[in-house]
Amino acid sequence: MVDAVRLGWFEFATGFHLRKAQEASFAAFKRLVGGIDIRVGHFATLMLIGENPGINQTTLGRAVGRDKSSLTPILDDLVERGLVARKRSVQDRRRYGLTLTEEGEAMRATLAASATEHEKALAACVSPDDLAHFVRILKRIARIMPD
Amino acid sequence: MVDAVRLGWFEFATGFHLRKAQEASFAAFKRLVGGIDIRVGHFATLMLIGENPGINQTTLGRAVGRDKSSLTPILDDLVERGLVARKRSVQDRRRYGLTLTEEGEAMRATLAASATEHEKALAACVSPDDLAHFVRILKRIARIMPD
DNA sequence: TATTGTTATACTCTATAACTATA
DNA sequence: TATAGTTATAGAGTATAACAATA
Numbered sequence: 001m002v003d004a005v006r007l008g009w010f011e012f013a014t015g016f017h018l019r020k021a022q023e024a025s026f027a028a029f030k031r032l033v034g035g036i037d038i039r040v041g042h043f044a045t046l047m048l049i050g051e052n053p054g055i056n057q058t059t060l061g062r063a064v065g066r067d068k069s070s071l072t073p074i075l076d077d078l079v080e081r082g083l084v085a086r087k088r089s090v091q092d093r094r095r096y097g098l099t100l101t102e103e104g105e106a107m108r109a110t111l112a113a114s115a116t117e118h119e120k121a122l123a124a125c126v127s128p129d130d131l132a133h134f135v136r137i138l139k140r141i142a143r144i145m146p147d
Numbered sequence: 148m149v150d151a152v153r154l155g156w157f158e159f160a161t162g163f164h165l166r167k168a169q170e171a172s173f174a175a176f177k178r179l180v181g182g183i184d185i186r187v188g189h190f191a192t193l194m195l196i197g198e199n200p201g202i203n204q205t206t207l208g209r210a211v212g213r214d215k216s217s218l219t220p221i222l223d224d225l226v227e228r229g230l231v232a233r234k235r236s237v238q239d240r241r242r243y244g245l246t247l248t249e250e251g252e253a254m255r256a257t258l259a260a261s262a263t264e265h266e267k268a269l270a271a272c273v274s275p276d277d278l279a280h281f282v283r284i285l286k287r288i289a290r291i292m293p294d
Numbered sequence: 295t296a297t298t299g300t301t302a303t304a305c306t307c308t309a310t311a312a313c314t315a316t317a
Numbered sequence: 318t319a320t321a322g323t324t325a326t327a328g329a330g331t332a333t334a335a336c337a338a339t340a
Contacts, residue, residue, distance in 0.1 A: 005210040008198030009259060014269050014278070015172045016191065017285035020212060022169040024292035025162045041307080044163065051155030058321060063152040065167060070308055072323060094316045094321040112156060122161050125287040130280075131161070137281055138164040140272040145171035188330075204299065217331055219300060241298040241339045297340070308329080317320075 018141075028121060033114045036107075041066075041074050043111055046100070049084060050108045054097040056089075083107055165288075175268060180261045183254075188213075188221050190258055193247070196231060197255045201244040203236075230254055 010016050026040065033043070044064050049055060057075065061068040075098070078084040083104035086096040100108060126134050157163050173187065180190070191211050196202060204222065208215040222245070225231040230251035236242040247255060273281050 003202075003206045003209075005195065005202065005206060006198045007210075008194070009262070010191075010194055010198070012266070012282065013262060014266060014273075014282055014285070015169075015176055015262075017282050017289065018165070018169045018172055020289040021285040021292075022162075022165045023212060024289045025165050028292040029162055039306090044157070047155070047157055048152065051153045051157070055150075055152070056321070059150040059152060062150075063154075065170060066307095067309055068322065069310080069324085076323095092317070092321080096322075115156070115160060115162075119159070119161060121292065122288065125291050126161075126284050130284065133277075134281070134284055135159065135161055135164050137273050137277065138161070138168040141269065142164065142167040142171045144272050145168075145175040145268065186329090205297085213330090214332055215299065216301085216333080223300095239298080239340070243299075295340095298338085299336105300338105301334100301336075303333085303335105304331100305333100306329105306331080308327100310327085311325090313322105313324075315321085315323105317318095 025118075025122065029114075029118050032118050032121075033111065036110065036114070038107070038111065042078060043115075045071065045074050045078065046083065046104060046108050046111065047115075049098045050100050050105065053099045056095045056097065060098065078104070172265075172269065176261075176265050179265050179268075180258065183257065183261070185254070185258065189225060190262075192218065192221050192225065193230065193251065193255050193258065194262075196245045197247050197252065200246045203242045203244065207245065225251070 029040065038046075041064075045060065048060060048063055052060075057071050058068045061071050064071075075084060075086070079086055082101055085099050085101050085104075087099065089095040089097055123131065176187065185193075188211075192207065195207060195210055199207075204218050205215045208218050211218075222231060222233070226233055229248055232246050232248050232251075233243040234246065236244055270278065
């Protein structure tokens, strides 16, 4: 049974469609990397450590919009799997500098390939001309809305 | 301490910014309706029942992208608070027809006002010319990505 | 046999608060 | 006193599976 549901006001509710688009994109990405045993939170963490070697957990948390305590189990897992190394800073012994191991770098390359695939799938929804503009709007929303 | 974090590849990762924009929009909406004791899941449910009187739970779940079992506790709460009425269908006694009570309708009107405010806040991030196009892209992503 | 809705249950993700150790 | 990171814990939000009632 396929019932037509009137969205009514929701037809134009940006927040509602933002959520559905995000969920769809998320689900598609999960399916894409389904063969690789890694979660999306792990993915972002791995990519950002690769891009910012020596970054600490608090800074990393701010970048992905999560509390530092939320990152602890993710990092525990990545370290245990030999993908990330925690090195205590000599200048400030409270901090750990995070870096990718060789294996972590290899995993990052593999995941980056999946991510590129995923971007291609998104490109089927947004013309190349519009994509940059689209992402710019998303960034503006993320930056401005909280105030 | 404000560290600059290199996003690197992430700079262009649509999915990443989609998530951050969705979270920012969600947080802003929560703050807006903060005075009203209602959650976002409840909000969508209330709006869609108002727009589709007599809708059943399975159909409603499909519209919001949730399993029917996820809606049961939400509906229990809305019914207990006198906002929604469950009426067993006479044609098919397995189904309940969902409608808003008078109080539910009043709540819907109040929430719709908040939602309109929220859309105005979003309009500060997307020009009126672009907004319709932006939402169209979001819908396309939600429709196409899962395949 | 299939479907609607409920229940029991468990999992993921996340934050808060209290803690240790350093500064 | 303040900060980096960990631990314990709790709360959303969600899905899966088994179930009862009905089709």
